[in-house]
Amino acid sequence: MEQTTTVAKQENPEVDTTKFLNIDDKDFDIYINGKLARHVKAGEEQVLPLFVALAGAKHLVDRVLQEKHKIYDTLRDTPMRRDLFARILPERAEEKGIKPLSEADFRAEILKRMDEQSKQIATLTGVTPKDNTEELKELKNQIAGLKMALGRKNKKDKVASPEA
Numbered sequence: 001m002e003q004t005t006t007v008a009k010q011e012n013p014e015v016d017t018t019k020f021l022n023i024d025d026k027d028f029d030i031y032i033n034g035k036l037a038r039h040v041k042a043g044e045e046q047v048l049p050l051f052v053a054l055a056g057a058k059h060l061v062d063r064v065l066q067e068k069h070k071i072y073d074t075l076r077d078t079p080m081r082r083d084l085f086a087r088i089l090p091e092r093a094e095e096k097g098i099k100p101l102s103e104a105d106f107r108a109e110i111l112k113r114m115d116e117q118s119k120q121i122a123t124l125t126g127v128t129p130k131d132n133t134e135e136l137k138e139l140k141n142q143i144a145g146l147k148m149a150l151g152r153k154n155k156k157d158k159v160a161s162p163e164a
Contacts, residue, residue, distance in 0.1 A: 013051035018091045020053040021045045023084070024064055030056035057088045069110050073117060080109040 022028045022040040030038045030052055037052050048056070061084040065071040074081070083101040086093035093099070101109065 011050065013054070014049060016050040017047050018050055018053045018089055019045055020048045020056060021088055021090065022060065023087050024060060024068075028056070028060055028063070030059070053089060053092075057085055060088055061085060069114075071110065071113050071117065073113075073120075078109065078113065080106060080113065083109075 020038075020040065022042055022044050025042050027042055028040045029036055030040065030048075032052060032055060038046065038048060038056065040046055040056070061081055062074045064084055065074045065080070069080075071080075079101060082098055083106055086098045086100045100106075
């Protein structure tokens with residue numbers, strides 16, 4: 001009986017390449033050891049050495065979470081981080097069986113993380129976050145009342161106008 005063995009593919013990060021997609025709306029520079037390794041324009045896809053792509057993806061994920069979504073604790077392995085990595089490094093995501101989240105799931109993860117973040121900040125600062133629910137209801141009622149009043153005023157103006 002012949003025995004076959006499966007040899008796992010050995011990666012060489014300095015030689016192997018992968019696709020890197022700048023998912024941000026701003027250009028992105030990847031630095032390795034303090035030197036510019038690559039400049040990737042907004043929305044551009046490039047094939048990069050694996051070690052450059054992995055380092056760049058980590059920093060791009062951090063930038064997107066911090067600048068676009070105001071998520072500052074970016075060191076945790078969360079579904080939204082995995083989603084962003086999958087979008088930036090699509091070949092790696094496919095190899096590892098990682099699928100990007102739907103837009104709704106991604107938004108839900110952002111809101112969940114923002115809530116956790118605000119609770120953590122409140123705990124550290126000793127300031128309890130203000131519950132704005134009642135104030136928000138009152139403002140919505142005021143807006144609805146103003147819209148109704150404005151609607152009545154517009155109807156009166158139309159009736160009173162000489163062109164009507």
